[in-house]
Amino acid sequence: MSKKPPYKADPENPETFRDIKISPVDKTAAGGKAVAVSVSHILEEMNVSRGFIALQKLNQVDGYDCPGCAWPDPDDHRSSLGEYCENGAKAVAEEATTKTLRPDFFASHSLEEMSSWDDYDIGKKGRIAQPMYLPKGAMHYQPLSWDDAFLKVATHLKALTTPDEAIFYTSGRTSNEAAFLYQLFARAYGTNNMPDCSNMCHESSGVALGESLGIGKGSVKLEDFYNTEVIFILGQNPGTNHPRMLSALKKAQKNGTYIVSVNPLPETGLSEFADPQTVSGMLGIGATISNMHLPVKINGDMPLLQAINKLLIAEDKKNPGAVLDHDFIEKECHGYKEYAKHLSNQNLEDLAKECGIELAQIYELVDRIKHSKKIITCWAMGLTQHKNSVDTIKEIVNLLLLKGSIGKPGAGTCPVRGHSNVQGDRTMGIYEKPWDWLLENLEKNFNFTPPKEYGYDVVDAIEAMHKGDAKVFFGLGGNFLSATPDTHFTAEALQKCDLTVHVSTKLNRSHLITGKEALILPVLGRSDKDIQAGEAQFVTCENSMGVIQKSQGVLDPISDDLISEPELVCRLAMAVLDENSKLPWHSFYKNYDTIRDVIEQNIPGFKDYNKRVRDFGGFYLPNSAREGTFPTETSKANFTVSETTSIQLKENELLMMTIRSHDQYNTTIYGLNDRYRGIRNERRVILMNIKDMQERNLNQLDVVDLYNFSDGKERVAKKFLVIEYAIPEQCVATYFPETNVLVPIKSVAKKSNTPTSKSVVIEVKKHGVKEKPLEKEPI
The missing domain is CATH 2.40.40.20 (Barwin-like endoglucanases)
Structure with missing residues (x-):
């Protein structure tokens, strides 16, 4: 066995340039060019027949959920031309590729060599076709059986001093069924160390909405976009990150909605959209999306929102009841007087300077929206990844509360989630700070006492591994190293582990910066057929607007050595928990209806799960904010007083x-x-x-x-x-x-x-x- 030479694998992309080309910025998003790019990506990865089937069934009720973003599908009509976007097609091309990585690939390419490739080249190599193991001191992965892989993980987990020395990470691609089983296994094993990708994206949204409205999810449905008067899009670039949203915005614009984009960069997708499902769109003729663009400074959203809200209150004083919804504020809200007093002490000129927007433009905006009764606010990571993110999102809620734009059609909060089931994972209990009701349900229904102490989130987990307090890292999907902050620090943390395990479909950089031993466990993708005990199975996902829907793969897997995520979690649990587990892990993965039955018993909102998810388009989960109730500490929707904070930059x-x-x-x-x-x-x-x-x-x-x-x-x-x-x-x-x-x-x-x-x-x-x-x- 070859030994590692005295070199340190670089966790970063190599510092090399390609032949850069600077060209005019596309003035219109999508159009025929998006179609051409989509087709080229598909044909680069598979033959025409496989590609046609993959796209035909993408986001259809009898097909599978896109492995990309979490934008919702229409509740009624699904386009037969294609219910997907350019980047959805790219995601499918990546996942459904017929390029495979067999043992000879890993025998030919060492960790040192693969570390010299950039992320693009790493990802283009193909699907991993069988479990791979990196022994201690080795430079090459080698194949092993699934039984040996589970035994390897079980040996390490059983040897830990405490279950809290293990980290169980989750990516947003994981299905509801796999996520529920994963949290059940981790808690049966004895830990709440369940960091997930939410910790790095919309955790700020969940905290802010939970404290102000009583539910950490958005409150709108897709149909609300077609019946609203104003849409704010803050810190989000839908043209790239959620392209199907452009269709909803186009329809809203056609219905007379005033759309405001708040973003440091002018983004093409928020300017014009050429709908590729129309003749004019294919010809590149675009429709206007944003009526107003506010090029806010980075982290200038809070002072901008406070300036808007201050002016709305001032306008209402000129004509009481014409601007603010006083009836809603009095009956449904808490803290308005304190909030209004706070804003009265703010200086408009100072707020405008802090956000970088001319005061005249803020006045113009307020004059345009002051009589609107239905407002939707959308945001993404441009708002969630700052020190004051929670307070900034609460300021968004303040705006909606002033206007009574919560709990009514055409109005509400819309945090646009990233990965396709990141919201569903949290619903299923993937959370390092478990709710009391969840622990009580698990104890009652599964006859074990789950741990109550809070576990590690992503940042805590990295620091714990770095200090040696965590020794095994298990990642159910994702590219943990590349997704997390402080790359060298995170790499050092992973390398201090005794074992790192990554459940994956394709090669990524996290496979190259490892613990003393490492495993890559390849699984079926969303687009793959999943056959258990001779029967085709389906899984479910939750989109950004709380819809639970079916996802059933349609393509033949590229290898006989791939297993599904539910099977993987169940076989892992059987290997680790042994006779200590009284849970029917074996029956869970043979029939996914049995998993959904126990989800129904343990997670609120899933009554008649197996029946309703088979209905056209699935079903909506209950949403208190959408229904106009607010289960907060005050039993009302809370106005929040927050101070604006600016980052003081030094010279240079x-x-x-x-x-x-x-x-x-x-x-x-x-x-x-x-x-x-x-x-x-x-x-x-x-x-x-x-x-x-x-x-x-x-x-x-x-x-x-x-x-x-x-x-x-x-x-x-x-x-x-x-x-x-x-x-x-x-x-x-x-x-x-x-x-x-x-x-x-x-x-x-x-x-x-x-x-x-x-x-x-x-x-x-x-x-x-x-x-x-x-x-x-x-x-």
């Missing part, structure tokens, strides 16, 4: 946010083009305001290094190309995961503990130029 510092390219979903890199921003064949770029470039003597495509010095530690991301872009001064944008190395592990949102990937203080220096340190003073 800039505020960086990480973003996705259009050829990317989360950490999966589909391609190297970001055509909606005019950047092709490159990802190592930094978007800068021309004035910030001039102050640093930087020109277009200069090579720079990026530094963060938080906590007295130097973090550096080397070799990025400068690109002039329309972004507010002192603000810059870069793609993740390439700059996750700059996100400090200890910089997190208050209350939610979410990494602050959207507000990272950096310095930009020319590559290869040694500069004398500057004496820095706050500006």
Whole structure:
């Protein structure tokens, strides 16, 4: 067996450039170009017949749920031309590829060699076709049987001093059935260490909405978009991250809705949309989406919202009852007087300066919306990944409460979730801070006492592994290393583990930075047929608007050595828990109806689960905010008083946010083009305001290094190309995961503990130029 040479695997993408091309930004999203790109991605990964079946059944009631985003499907008509978007097609192409990685691939490519590839090249190699094992000290993965894989995990878990030395991570792609079994296994094993991708994306939304409205989910349905008067889109780029949302926005616009986009960058998808399901759209003729764009500073949303709300209250005083919904505020809300008093003490000019929007434009907006009664607010990670994210989202709620825009048709909250079942995982109990009712139900129905102590979230788990307090990492999906902050710190944490296990479909960078031993356990994808005991099975997912729906794969798996996630969790539980478990794990994975039966017994809202999920389009879960009730501590919807906080930059510092390219979903890199921003064949770029470039003597495509010095530690991301872009001064944008190395592990949102990937203080220096340190003073 070969031994590791004295080298340290690099957890980052290699610092190399491709042949970058800068082109005009596409002025219209989607259209015929999106169709052409979709087809090219499909045909690159599979033959025409397989590709046709994969797309024909994507997001259809008799097909499978998209493995990409969580945007809801229509409740009624599903388009026969294709109920999917360009990036959905890319996601399917990645998952349903017929390229396979067999044992000879791993025998030919060492960890050292694979670490030199970038994430795009790693992901394009193909599907992993059988379980793989990396022995201690080895440089090559080698195949092993499923029985031996489960035995290996069981041996490590049984050897731990306490179950709390194990980490059980979950990705948002996991089905409801697998997620429920996974949390059941972890708690039967004895720990609540269940970090998940929610901790890194919408945890701030859940905390804010839970405290203010009593439910940590959005309150709108898709049909509300067609019956509203105003839609706010804050910190979200639907054209790239949730492209099917553009169809809903187009329909809303046609019905007279006023759409406001709040984002530091002008985004093509929020400007014009060419619907590829129409002749005009295929010809590239676009429809207007946003009526107003507010280029807010990074983390300037809170002062902007307070300025809007202050002006709405002022307008109501001029004509009492014409602007605010006083009846709703009096009967359904708590804390209005304190909130109004707080706003009366705020200075409008100061708020406008903090958010970076001209006061005249804020007045214009308020004048346009002041008489609107139905408002929807949408947001994503542009709001959730700051230190003050929870308070900012509560300020969104304040706006809706002032207008009575909660619990009525055409109005409410819409946190647009990322991965396709991230919301469902939380509903199923994937949560490091379990609810009392869940623990009581598990104890009553399964005859064991689940642990009550809170477990680790993502940041806590990384720090625990780094300190040696956690020794086994088990990841059910995802690319943990590339998704998390402070890349080198996270890599060190994983390498200190005795065992790291990744349940995956394709190769990713997390497989290359491992514990002392490592396993890759390959599973069926959403698009794959799942046959158990001779019967075709289906799983279920929950979308952004609380709909539970079927997902049944239609493609032949690329390998006979793949198993489903429910089977994997059950066989793992049988190997680890032995005779100590009285749970019927074997019957669970032979028939998924039995899993749904026990979900119905333990999770509220799932009455007649197996019957209702077979109905057309599935069913909605109960939603108290949608129904106009607010189970908070005050039994009312809560106004919240929050102070605006601005990040004080020193001389030469800039505020960086990480973003996705259009050829990317989360950490999966589909391609190297970001055509909606005019950047092709490159990802190592930094978007800068021309004035910030001039102050640093930087020109277009200069090579720079990026530094963060938080906590007295130097973090550096080397070799990025400068690109002039329309972004507010002192603000810059870069793609993740390439700059996750700059996100400090200890910089997190208050209350939610979410990494602050959207507000990272950096310095930009020319590559290869040694500069004398500057004496820095706050500006």
